[in-house]
Amino acid sequence: MKRFSSLFAILISIVAFSQQQGKLRKVATVGFLNVENLWDTIRSADYIDGTKDIKNPAFHRSIPLDSIQFLEAEKYDGPWSDGALKGKKAVRIQSGSEEFTPKSAKNYGTKIYKAKLANEAKVISEMGAQYTKTAPAVVGLIEVENRQVIQDLVNEPALKKYDYGIIHYNSYDYRGIDVALIYQKRRFTPTNSLKKELVIYGDNGKREYTRDILVVTGFLDNEKVAFFMNHWPSRRGGEAISLPKRNAAAALLKQQMDSVRAADPTTKLFAMGDFNDDPVSPSLKNHLKAQASPKDLSEETPYLNLMYPLYKKGVASLAYQDAPNLFDQIIVSKNVISDQVTKEYSVYKAEIFAPAYLVNKEGNYKGYPFRSWNGDQFTVGYSDHFPAFVVLQKEP
Numbered sequence: 001m002k003r004f005s006s007l008f009a010i011l012i013s014i015v016a017f018s019q020q021q022g023k024l025r026k027v028a029t030v031g032f033l034n035v036e037n038l039w040d041t042i043r044s045a046d047y048i049d050g051t052k053d054i055k056n057p058a059f060h061r062s063i064p065l066d067s068i069q070f071l072e073a074e075k076y077d078g079p080w081s082d083g084a085l086k087g088k089k090a091v092r093i094q095s096g097s098e099e100f101t102p103k104s105a106k107n108y109g110t111k112i113y114k115a116k117l118a119n120e121a122k123v124i125s126e127m128g129a130q131y132t133k134t135a136p137a138v139v140g141l142i143e144v145e146n147r148q149v150i151q152d153l154v155n156e157p158a159l160k161k162y163d164y165g166i167i168h169y170n171s172y173d174y175r176g177i178d179v180a181l182i183y184q185k186r187r188f189t190p191t192n193s194l195k196k197e198l199v200i201y202g203d204n205g206k207r208e209y210t211r212d213i214l215v216v217t218g219f220l221d222n223e224k225v226a227f228f229m230n231h232w233p234s235r236r237g238g239e240a241i242s243l244p245k246r247n248a249a250a251a252l253l254k255q256q257m258d259s260v261r262a263a264d265p266t267t268k269l270f271a272m273g274d275f276n277d278d279p280v281s282p283s284l285k286n287h288l289k290a291q292a293s294p295k296d297l298s299e300e301t302p303y304l305n306l307m308y309p310l311y312k313k314g315v316a317s318l319a320y321q322d323a324p325n326l327f328d329q330i331i332v333s334k335n336v337i338s339d340q341v342t343k344e345y346s347v348y349k350a351e352i353f354a355p356a357y358l359v360n361k362e363g364n365y366k367g368y369p370f371r372s373w374n375g376d377q378f379t380v381g382y383s384d385h386f387p388a389f390v391v392l393q394k395e396p
Contacts (some may be wrong), residue, residue, distance in 0.1 A: 029128030031389025032140030062146035094176030121156035230273030250287035
């Protein structure tokens, strides 16, 4: 435990990546946060209306369970994917939402939900603020139930003044959790978004439904950028036995990044999220081919893992049974790296965000992230992961 606690003490003061020195110019923070099961208090299901356009939020939306009786739906036993459901209307029950209701063992009512929203909003508003004096321009979210909880989040007092827009698609994840992106509308203009379904199978040959990769392109302060939000399959069943699933996620992410880069090599790419692997794991190192150092970048290996230096210093973003891991990472394309400040954005600093209030201060989990739940008890904490962010800078 002492060893683990010391790692988190290091984390608070060490910067993951710092390519440039000197005074900050025009700046922007891009980051993400695992909001640790941000559910509303209503037992929900997914309603898929395949008669609508796939990009229409009404194609696949979250609905209260008791409203199913009023909707047209067929009995559906086929694969759960957007392509297979075109032209069909079906209901998919969310297995996770039952755990987060007033009648559940968690006694998850409005009071807890509002406290959870306020906590996550506080964290988001402060990410990178020590450098930029403002909230992040773009923020990825992990473990959100539906669009409504994101809307409630951006309407919190700590965030409302920044006028965040939302990009979210429901996934077919077996629990019912998704990734999403929020952005300050005055700073980021999206031009396209899509979700890429990750198709993986268990040892029994059956499809395992997990989170999508969210791909968003647009203009950040008039510069062409692309964001890729990830929440890769967990290590459930063991790291080695589950690794092929994350290798598949890495291959899908690389395909999407390569595609955007091929269409326009000037686009600056940011892949981020909970990869459920460390920077040196085969998924990231061999399949995504994310490099550890700027000197290793080339046309064949154009992606840099900004968290590798921090990982080598022993810093972690979460832990399980006293084993620290740095699963929360940001990977960028080589055109975001420069040792000079120019008129285009480049990396100034990247960090794991761990202010004192996000760190558990006592008990068996001293030094761990101050998570929201201890079993069914709400701790008034924040998340079981520390957030990550990158600060970009350029000449005005």
